[in-house]
Amino acid sequence: MVSHSSSTPPTPEPESRLRVPQRNPKPVAIQVYRPASEMRQPLKLMRRMGADLLASRELAWQLMKRDISAQYRESFLGVAWAIIPPIIASAGFAFAASADVINVGVTDIPYPAYVLLSTALWQTFSESVMLPMQKVGSARMMLAKIQFPREALILAAMGQVLFNFAFKLLLVTGMFLWFRLAVPPTIVLAPVALLHMVLFGTVLGMFLAPLSALYQDFQKGMQLLLGTWLFLTPVVFPPPSSDGLFGLLVRFNPVTPLLVTTRELMAVGTISDPQGFWLVSGLTFVGLLVAWLVYRLAMPYAIERFSS
Amino acid sequence: MTLVAENTKSMTAPKDSDVVLSVQGVSKKFCRDFKSALFYGVQDISSEVLGLRGDHNDTLRKKEFWALQDVGFELHRGEALGLVGKNGSGKSTLLRIIAGLIKPDVGTVTVKGRVAPLIALGAGFNPVLTGRENIYANMSILGLSREEIDDRFDDVVAFAEIPDAIDSPVRSYSSGMQARLGFACAIHTEPEILLVDEVLAVGDMRFRAKCNRKLHHLREKGLSFVLVSHNAQSIFNLCETCVYLSKGELIISGDTEEVVKKYEEDLYSTELVSHEGDFSIPQKPVGESLGVDITRLYFKDLSGNPCESPKTGELAIFCVEYKANISVKNAGLVLVIKEVAGEGDILLILSSFNDKIPLDIKIGRHELQVHMPHLGLTPGSYIMQVFIRKDSIFTYDYIESFIFKINSEIAMGRSLFHQSRTWKQIDI
Incomplete structure (x- = not known):
């Protein structure tokens, strides 16, 4: 403590009181940063990915809490914003259908409930595409300055998507009660299907996240694409039975089996296209690994460009 | 302040086993042209993902230049290293490579222990949230668990001197308060290596002095740090060894006094003046x-x-x-x-x-x-x-x-200017 005496009189500071209890010291980690691609040591890379995923859970939780509370803090309607869009959308479509402005086929459940449930699911999907990009975009400063497990941003995005869906679920429950719809026992399986759909969206979002942090074009383009994509997915209409071009597009749309299966598990009880569901789910899991790898490896190069 | 430097000098006898940071022959390319940068970025990402990228990427592509070229030094436990150079000399790039944020193109960096970057004062602060919420978010970004933050929370608040404002949104803080909170968060992560990037220029004099004292105290406990500045004076006060970068190249490293002298000499010579004075x-x-x-x-x-x-x-x-x-x-x-x-x-x-x-x-x-x-x-x-x-x-x-x-023949001490004066004794 010689150093203080020369310049200024010692003032009581937290360090002299030392209130931090001693915890077992962590083993000192040794990090080596080298230019070669991490792909050249795949085992090491996989071990590191696993470790980072584990390490990022708590950070993801903190980030999610921060973002959710910030999201609704400065708004008069608050959490209601999670449920307002599906209400407006379904009210609009239900009105149009009842006035015969649009002609939708026969749906499994009453049309207003059908649209409400489907829009809630679709919006969950579209959020799962957009949120990883938005999270990475708004964390640019942080990414350029602090080394933290990058997986945390994606986990936080997924958490927030599911949180928002939970609110939408309240609305859907209300609608089911209103129409006195019976809930099939298969609803206990619905979270699995929902998760697959959210993962599929996250794969897309994660793929584009590093680039979208650099160029706004990716986010804007994706928003545009989602607007069109909605009409190629059985959200406001039932799955078409015809084999025309439209029917083909809807059928080969990868979101269709995921969304339809989730909806059927929640409201109908029978699954119309189990093969399609498992096919897309399988692709999703493979895609998840690839997207995770690309996201991780691309990040330092993206940071290089936006930090200089 | 010279007294401080002497004291710390004797405290740190470097041993080879105590190397906490070793930078070896590090080079880094950059490109300022927007379109080429995009193209090269995609190229780099693909060769990274496909595993084509090796350890020696030392050919410059069109419109690229060396932001860092063959830079090497070592940092021992409890040592403070100054990094001087004009803006654009590659200091921040080097710091980013040390922090593991970007990859070197040639050379390796070995880091032992947790690195806390003070380049990130308050990065991740959300203005809408309260100081309390931001402390939790910011410190977990810096790598602490919830338990560890709980332990340190009171110390952070006490150090930042914001006990009354802790539950108000950070937006309502003055810039000084935000800087204090950011510094308090970073310093209480108890890292092994601290990277300080010009941040001590924030806040008022009194808080800066407090930060300097804290840094000295942490050094006594074995913390090492790298201090980046284009102002030689702040380096003088804290570091005994120093590295001088210019246009990405290491010009000289070693004893702070020598390095800073060279740095200041170069500052003149780049000006148009040949005859000083x-x-x-x-x-x-x-x-x-x-x-x-x-x-x-x-x-x-x-x-x-x-x-x-x-x-x-x-x-x-x-x-x-x-x-x-x-x-x-x-x-x-x-x-x-x-x-x-x-x-x-x-x-x-x-x-x-x-x-x-x-x-x-x-x-x-x-x-x-x-x-x-x-x-x-x-x-x-x-x-x-x-x-x-x-x-x-x-x-x-x-x-x-x-x-x-x-020049001066009068002792100035640490005065910032000279006041001419006469001293008198008067009997009344």
Whole structure:
């Protein structure tokens, strides 16, 4: 403590009181940063990915809490914003259908409930595409300055998507009660299907996240694409039975089996296209690994460009 | 402050086993061209993902340049290393590579232990959320678990001196409060290596002093740090070894005094001036002259002889020789003085317009003089801008940078300026 005496009189500071209890010291980690691609040591890379995923859970939780509370803090309607869009959308479509402005086929459940449930699911999907990009975009400063497990941003995005869906679920429950719809026992399986759909969206979002942090074009383009994509997915209409071009597009749309299966598990009880569901789910899991790898490896190069 | 440096010097006898940071032959390419950067970025990402990228990426592509070239040094436990260099010399790039944010193109960096970047003061602060919420978010970004944050929470709040504001949104904090909170968060992560990037320039003097004390205290406990600055003085106070970067290359490393001396020398030599303290300006081409040209700048001392470096506390006469083809009534002289190694703040403005002293420019060769009876500038190197103007707006001629040194025979201590004085004893 010689150093203080020369310049200024010692003032009581937290360090002299030392209130931090001693915890077992962590083993000192040794990090080596080298230019070669991490792909050249795949085992090491996989071990590191696993470790980072584990390490990022708590950070993801903190980030999610921060973002959710910030999201609704400065708004008069608050959490209601999670449920307002599906209400407006379904009210609009239900009105149009009842006035015969649009002609939708026969749906499994009453049309207003059908649209409400489907829009809630679709919006969950579209959020799962957009949120990883938005999270990475708004964390640019942080990414350029602090080394933290990058997986945390994606986990936080997924958490927030599911949180928002939970609110939408309240609305859907209300609608089911209103129409006195019976809930099939298969609803206990619905979270699995929902998760697959959210993962599929996250794969897309994660793929584009590093680039979208650099160029706004990716986010804007994706928003545009989602607007069109909605009409190629059985959200406001039932799955078409015809084999025309439209029917083909809807059928080969990868979101269709995921969304339809989730909806059927929640409201109908029978699954119309189990093969399609498992096919897309399988692709999703493979895609998840690839997207995770690309996201991780691309990040330092993206940071290089936006930090200089 | 010199006492501090001596004390810390004796405390840290470096041992090879104690190396916490080793930078070996690190090079990094950059590209400023937007379109090429996009293309190269995609190229780099693909070769990374496909595993094509090796350890020696030392060929420059079109429009690329070396932001860092073959830089190497070691940092021992409990040691403080200064990193000096002008803006754009690659200091921040080096820091980012050490923090593991970007990858080197050649060379390796080995880091032992947790690195906390003070380049990130308050990064991740959300203005809408309260100080409490932000402490939790920010410290978990810096790598702490919830438990660890709980333990340190009170200390962070006490250090940041914001106990009353802790539950108000950070948006309502003053910039000083935000900086304090950011510093408190970073410092309480108890890292092994701290990267400090010019951040000690934030906050008021009192808090800066507190931060410096805290850094000293942490060093005694074995923390090492890298301090980046373009201001040599802050490096002097904390670091005993130093690395000087210029245009990405390591110019010299070693003892701080030596390195800083070299750095300051280079700062002069890059300016246009060849004769320090006495500067003759070549004749301007006819088209460029506005009728009045400065031909020589120099100082005279007490006895009226030209003198290269005037002395603090003594009479100094600054002379501006000019050659004029026109005569101007109510002209004037403006001098703007800054420190060479400073932050660019203006130290002193002397203006005959402010002093309401009209000076006349006469045809031929003449001289304007400023008499400064007790020179107040402390020993050091200064850079001066000199303007001959009319009506304080129209400039006839100016010199962008006249560099001079001030010497002193009086002990200045840590004073920022000299006050001429006499001491008396009076009996009443």
